[in-house]
Amino acid sequence: MSCLNLLLLSLALLLSSIPHFASASSSLEEANALLKWKATLQFQNNSKPLSSWRTLPAASTPCNSWFGVGCNHDSSIYMLNLTSSQLNGTLNQFPFSFLHNLSHLELSVNDFFGPIPAQIRLLSKLVYLDLSGNKLSGVIPPEIGMLASLQTLHLHQNNLNGSIPQAIGQLTFLYELALYGNSLEGELPPSFGNLRNLAYLYLDDNMLSGQIPHEFGHLVNLMGN
Structure with a gap:
């Protein structure tokens, strides 16, 4: 093989490896950010549900080893399920x-307290969000x-108060x-x-008042409970 062909082959191999290193680096960044959050949490009854969440070596990802974490094909985190x-x-x-590709976030049936941060708006790809069965308080942020x-x-099943934001x-x-x-x-x-796509709506056991707005007549897909 000529020197030119060898150089071209080496360059091709180098370029093909760049996406892998880039995705691994991004995944490692996500993992390190989650580890910082883990350090702020406490665990009931000496349980160790996040014992698999450990510092990862370079070029590693949490995709196959971390409890409750699901990844896309590019190793970015799309799911975090820490229910119960x-x-x-x-x-x-x-x-x-940091979790730019997160589409599924489930933190239900734990003891999370305090407000729902306005920064939740940054999870722009969320399709499924479940924060139920906790002790969250304050208002529902309009940023949702x-x-x-x-x-x-x-x-x-939280301690949320105030009015339901128009932004929903x-x-x-x-x-x-x-x-x-x-x-x-x-x-x-x-x-x-x-x-217009709403099929299930559960509002009971609150302190809501007033009449049902006539705009609810547009909810033609709403199912009976």
């Missing part, structure tokens, strides 16, 4: 700005209306919305009439 993991802490240090791809939103009406792909078992008050937002 006896976790205690807040979402204040959750790495919203920026999750344009969201299809399922479960915030039930921006979630036009929403199929299921569960807000029951909180301390929400005020009137139902007319913007709910924009949720």
Whole structure:
């Protein structure tokens, strides 16, 4: 093989390896951000649900070894499912700005407390969000209306208060919305009439008042409970 051909082959091999190193680097960045959040959490009954979450060597990913983590073909994290993991802490240090490809986030049935941060808007690819069965408090942040791809939103059985934000009406792909078992008050937002794909709506066990807006007549796909 000539020197030129050998050089071209070496260059081709180098270029083909760049996407792999880039994706591994991105995945490692996501993992390190999750480890910082883990350090803020406490675990009930001496449980160790996140014992598999450990510092990774360079060019490694959490895809095949970390509990509750699912990855895309490029090794980026698309799913985080930590339901019923006896976790205690807040979402204040959750790495919203690092998980660019997260589409499924399930943190239900734990002991998370405090507010839902406005930074949740940064999870722009979310399709499924379940924060139910915790002790989250404060208002539902209007920034949640920026999750344009969201299809399922479960915030039930928390300590949320205030009114239901009009911004939820921006979630036009929403199929299921569960807000029951909180301390929400005020009137139902007319913007709910924009949720033409909504099939399941659970609002009971709150302190809502007023009449049902006539815009609810647009919810033609709504199923009976």
